[in-house]
Amino acid sequence: MSLRSRLPARREPARGAVAGPALLAGATLLGIGLALYWRNRFDGRGSRDSAPGHTARRSRFGGYTVIGRSVTIHADRGSLYDQWRDFGNLPRFMENVKAVRTEGDVSTWTIAAPRGSVTVKTRIVSDRPGEEIAWRSTEDSDIDTEGKVSFRDAPGGRGTVVEARIAYRQPGGAVGRGAAFLTGTDPRQQARRDLKRFKMLMETGEVTSSRLR
Amino acid sequence: MRALTYHSKHDVRVDTVPDPELVNPRDAIIEVTATAICGSDLHLYDGVIPGVMSGDILGHEFMGRVVDAGPGSTLEKGQRVVVPFTISCGQCFHCLRAQYSACDNSNPAENQDLTEPLYGQALSGLFGYSHLTGGYPGGQAEYVRVPYSDIGPIVIPDGLEDEEVLFLSDILPTGWMAADNCDIEPGDTVAVWGCGPVGLFAIQSAKLMGAAEVIAIDHYPNRLDLARKLGAKVIDYRTTRVLEALTEMTGGIGPDAVIDAVGMESHGLAPDNIADTVKQKVGFGADRGHALREAIMACRKGGRVSMPGVYGGFLDKFPLGAFMEKGLQMRTGQTHVQKYSKDLLHRIREGEIDTTFLISHRLPLEQAAEGYANFHSNQDDWTKVVLRP
Ligand SMILES: NC(=O)c1ccc[n+]([C@@H]2O[C@H](COP(=O)([O-])OP(=O)(O)OC[C@H]3O[C@@H](n4cnc5c(N)ncnc54)[C@H](O)[C@@H]3O)[C@@H](O)[C@H]2O)c1
Ligand SMILES: [Zn+2]
Ligand SMILES: [Zn+2]
Numbered sequence: 001m002s003l004r005s006r007l008p009a010r011r012e013p014a015r016g017a018v019a020g021p022a023l024l025a026g027a028t029l030l031g032i033g034l035a036l037y038w039r040n041r042f043d044g045r046g047s048r049d050s051a052p053g054h055t056a057r058r059s060r061f062g063g064y065t066v067i068g069r070s071v072t073i074h075a076d077r078g079s080l081y082d083q084w085r086d087f088g089n090l091p092r093f094m095e096n097v098k099a100v101r102t103e104g105d106v107s108t109w110t111i112a113a114p115r116g117s118v119t120v121k122t123r124i125v126s127d128r129p130g131e132e133i134a135w136r137s138t139e140d141s142d143i144d145t146e147g148k149v150s151f152r153d154a155p156g157g158r159g160t161v162v163e164a165r166i167a168y169r170q171p172g173g174a175v176g177r178g179a180a181f182l183t184g185t186d187p188r189q190q191a192r193r194d195l196k197r198f199k200m201l202m203e204t205g206e207v208t209s210s211r212l213r
Numbered sequence: 214m215r216a217l218t219y220h221s222k223h224d225v226r227v228d229t230v231p232d233p234e235l236v237n238p239r240d241a242i243i244e245v246t247a248t249a250i251c252g253s254d255l256h257l258y259d260g261v262i263p264g265v266m267s268g269d270i271l272g273h274e275f276m277g278r279v280v281d282a283g284p285g286s287t288l289e290k291g292q293r294v295v296v297p298f299t300i301s302c303g304q305c306f307h308c309l310r311a312q313y314s315a316c317d318n319s320n321p322a323e324n325q326d327l328t329e330p331l332y333g334q335a336l337s338g339l340f341g342y343s344h345l346t347g348g349y350p351g352g353q354a355e356y357v358r359v360p361y362s363d364i365g366p367i368v369i370p371d372g373l374e375d376e377e378v379l380f381l382s383d384i385l386p387t388g389w390m391a392a393d394n395c396d397i398e399p400g401d402t403v404a405v406w407g408c409g410p411v412g413l414f415a416i417q418s419a420k421l422m423g424a425a426e427v428i429a430i431d432h433y434p435n436r437l438d439l440a441r442k443l444g445a446k447v448i449d450y451r452t453t454r455v456l457e458a459l460t461e462m463t464g465g466i467g468p469d470a471v472i473d474a475v476g477m478e479s480h481g482l483a484p485d486n487i488a489d490t491v492k493q494k495v496g497f498g499a500d501r502g503h504a505l506r507e508a509i510m511a512c513r514k515g516g517r518v519s520m521p522g523v524y525g526g527f528l529d530k531f532p533l534g535a536f537m538e539k540g541l542q543m544r545t546g547q548t549h550v551q552k553y554s555k556d557l558l559h560r561i562r563e564g565e566i567d568t569t570f571l572i573s574h575r576l577p578l579e580q581a582a583e584g585y586a587n588f589h590s591n592q593d594d595w596t597k598v599v600l601r602p
Contacts, residue, residue: 074306095323158306192329193322200318204302204361205285206237208321210338210349212270212358213234 054165061167067188068165071195075202077130077151077160083202084149085133093197093207096190106138118142144169162198164191215602216270216354217581222260223589225271225582233350233358238285241362243296247375248275248352248578250588250598251383252409253523256477257343258585261493262525264327264343273298273340274382275352276375279362287363294366295381296359297550300338300349303364307337314339314547319361320347339547352382353581355602367554370562376569376599377561380414385568386553387521388414388474392422394519394544395470402426404459404468404511405445406504408436410597411521412474413571416443419472421565428462430455430504432480433593439571450481459511467513475504476522485530498526509536520545571597578602 054068073080083089087100087107098110098117109120121141126134126148134148145168154161166187200208214232219225233242251274256262276295279288288294300319301308307315316337320328325335328345338360341351350358359366369378392415395403403419405412408431419427420443429440430448437447448458459468477493477500479486485503492499505520509532512518518541536543560566573596576584584598 072306074304074309189326193326196317196322196325196335199305200302200322203304204239204318206239206360208302208318208338208347208360209236210321210324210347210360211236212350213231213236 052163063169064167065169065187066165066167067191068163069188069191069195070161070163071199072154072158072161073199073202074159077153080160080162080202081130081133081151084198085127085129093201094194095197107135120145122146162195164195166191214355215578216350217272217578217585217600218267219257219265219269219271220267223258223586225258225585227579227581230268230270230350230354233356235281235283236358237360238283239361239363240283241279241286241288241359241366242281243275243277243294243357243359243366244280245275245277245352245355245357245602246293247277247379248272248354248600248602249379249382249384250274250353250581250584250600252411252476253342253383254585255589256523256525258589259478261477262343262345263498264345264348266344266348269341269343269348270350270354271341272351272353273342274379274384275340275357276369276379276382277357279366280356282362285363288366288368293369295369295378295554296340296352296357297365297367297381297386297554298340298342298383299365299547299550300340300347300360301364301551302361303551308364311549311552313549313551315549324348337547353578353600355578365551367558369558373562376572378558378568379599380410380568381550381554381557381561383548383550384410385414385557385566386550387411387548388416389418389553389557390546390548391415391472391474391519391521392418392424394521395419395422395424395472395517397422397424397470399423400425401469402428402463403470403472404428404430404508405440405472405474406430406508407474407476407522408433408440408447409474409592410571412472413439413443413596415472415474415521416440416445417566420444421560428459428468435593436596439596442570455507456511463513467511467516469513470517470519471508471512473505473508473518473520473522477501477524477526479503479505489529492529500524500526500528502528502531506530506532509541512539512541514539516541518543521548523547572599574598576600 054066090100091097096112098112101108105123107122111118120143121138122135123138125136132150136146137144147166149164151160151162197207215227216230217225218228257265279290279292282288299314301313301316302318305317319338320335324344324347328336336346338347340349388411401424403424405415408429416427416429427445429445430450431437432451440447448455479501483503489501493501578600581600587595588598
C-alpha cells in the first residue's frame with residue numbers, strides 16, 4: 001500500500017465510491033495522521049465533494065494537523081520532480097529549512113524554530129519519478145510528521161500542478177514548540193511561501209527579492 | 214544616494230539612503246535621468262493605500278542609463294532605458310498572456326501574504342508602491358535596482374528627449390489601455406472622468422482609436438483647457454449637471470464607453486462622496502467612488518466601462534442594478550505596460566502622440582517634496598511634475 005493511497009488526494013464522488021473502501025483499509029492499517037484523516041473523510045459521514053482533502057473545514061485529526069497547498073508551475077513534471085527529489089536543493093526556496101543532510105535512507109532536516117532549531121528525521125516512503133515523493137518521520141525525530149509532494153500535468157499546457165501536503169502532530173506544549181515550530185510563522189503560510197518560491201525559482205531562475213542591495 | 218522617501222501622511226523628504234546593488238542575476242542598476250510624480254503617488258501621499266512604511270522610497274515613473282547589469286540581464290552599460298512601473302518576470306502564466314501587471318512571480322513570497330487574503334490572489338510587484346506590491350524601492354531616486362531587467366525596460370533610440378519618452382513608464386500606456394479597454398467603434402462617443410495625466414492620455418488615445426467624440430469631465434479650468442486642446446468637448450462638473458449633460462450631448466443615448474480616470478479619491482461635494490470621504494478618513498478601507506458611480510449611471514445600455522483609476526478597498530452604493538440591468542461590461546487593472554511599450558514608442562517617434570504638452574513643472578529631485586505638495590494641492594496649475602536627480 002503506497003502512501004499515496006492514504007492521502008486525501010481528492011474527494012470526487014466516483015473515486016470515493018470506487019476506491020474508498022480500499023483506501024480506508026490502507027488507512028486503518030497504518031493508523032497515523034493522514035490515515036486518521038482519511039477515515040474521517042470516508043466513514044460515511046464526511047462530505048464527498050470534489051475538493052482536495054486539506055480544504056476541509058476540519059483540519060485536525062487524532063492529534064495531527066493536516067495542511068496542503070497547490071501551485072501551478074510552467075515547467076515539466078520531470079524537472080520539477082528532480083529539483084525536489086534532491087533534498088539538498090530545498091533550502092534554496094524553503095525559508096526555514098536551514099539544511100537537509102541525507103545518509104543512507106534517512107534525511108536530517110535542520111529547521112529554524114523560534115528558539116534555536118529543531119531536527120526532523122525522515123525516511124522516503126514513496127518515490128515515483130515525475131509523480132510524487134512522500135516521506136515520514138523516523139521514531140527519533142523531534143517532530144512526528146509526514147508529507148507528500150505530487151506533480152501532475154496542468155490542463156491546457158499550463159505546466160505542472162505541484163501539490164504539497166503535510167501532516168504533523170503538535171509537539172508537546174511543555175517543550176514550547178507549538179504550531180509555529182516552523183519559524184514562528186503559521187505552517188500553512190509557510191507552505192504557501194515556500195511553494196511560491198519554488199515556482200519563482202523554476203520559472204524565472206531566481207527567487208524574487210525587493211531588497212535594495 | 215539621494216531619494217524621496219515617505220515619512221508619514223503628507224510628509225515626504227529627500228534623504229540620503231544606501232545605493233542599490235545587484236541582488237539577482239537578471240537585475241540591472243539604472244542611474245535615473247528623469248522621473249515623475251504620478252496621481253497614484255498622491256494616494257500614497259494621502260495615506261489611503263495601506264502598507265506604506267516610513268523610509269520607503271517612492272516613485273514608479275522613471276528612466277535613465279544602465280550602469281550595471283547582472284549576467285542574466287540583456288541590457289548593456291550605457292544604454293538609455295525607460296522602465297515600466299509594473300515588474301514582470303516574463304515567464305509565468307500571466308506574463309505569457311501579456312497580462313504583465315498580473316505577474317505571479319514579481320512580488321516576493323513573504324509580501325504575497327498581505328494581498329492574498331485581501332484580494333483572493335496575491336498582487337504582483339510594482340516599483341515604489343507599498344509593501345502590498347512588493348515593497349520595492351522606487352524611482353524618485355538617483356539609482357534604482359531593476360529586477361527582471363531583460364523583460365521590462367525598453368531601450369530608447371538616440372534622437373528622443375527624456376521628456377518625450379518618460380511617460381512610457383506608466384501614464385501613456387495607462388491612458389492607452391484605458392481607451393483600448395473601451396473597444397472603440399467608429400461613431401462612438403467616449404466620456405472620460407478626470408483630466409489628470411491619465412485622463413488626458415486616455416482622451417488622446419481614444420481619438421487615435423477612432424472615437425467620433427470624446428467628452429471630458431473635471432472641475433479644474435486649466436486641465437479642462439488641456440482636454441479641449443486635444444479635441445475633447447468638456448464638462449465642468451461644478452457648473453453643469455453631468456448626467457443630464459451627457460445624455461443631452463449624446464442625443465439621449467448616453468456615451469458608448471466611459472472611462473474613470475479619477476480613482477479612489479474623487480473630489481466634489483456630492484452626498485455619496487462626502488460619506489465616502491468620512492469612511493476613508495476613519496480607515497474603513499473605503500474608496501471614494503463618486504466618479505465611477507456617475508460613469509456607470511451615464512453609460513449607455515450595453516456600453517463599456519473602463520476603469521484605469523486605482524481603487525484599493527471597498528465601495529458602498531455601487532450602482533449594481535444599473536450595471537446589470539443595462540448590460541454593461543467593465544475592464545480595469547494596473548496597466549500591462551510591457552504589452553504596449555513598443556507600439557507606443559513607435560507612435561511617439563512618428564509624431565502621432567504628443568507626450569510633453571502636459572508637463573507643467575520641472576524640478577530637481579531635491580525639491581521633490583515641493584512637487585508633491587503642489588501636485589496635490591494646486592492641481593489646476595500643476596498638471597505633471599518631472600524631477601531631475
Ligand atoms: N491603472 C493604472 O495602471 C494606473 C496608472 C497610473 C495612474 N492610475 C490612476 O489613475 C487615476 C488618475 O491619475 P492621474 O495621474 O491622472 O491623477 P490626478 O490626481 O492628477 O488626476 C485626477 C483628476 O480627476 C479629477 N477629478 C476628481 N474628482 C472628479 C470627479 N468627481 N469628476 C471628474 N473629475 C474628477 C481631478 O480634478 C483631477 O484632475 C489615479 O487614480 C491613479 O492612481 C492608474
Ligand atoms: Zn503612475
Ligand atoms: Zn510573470
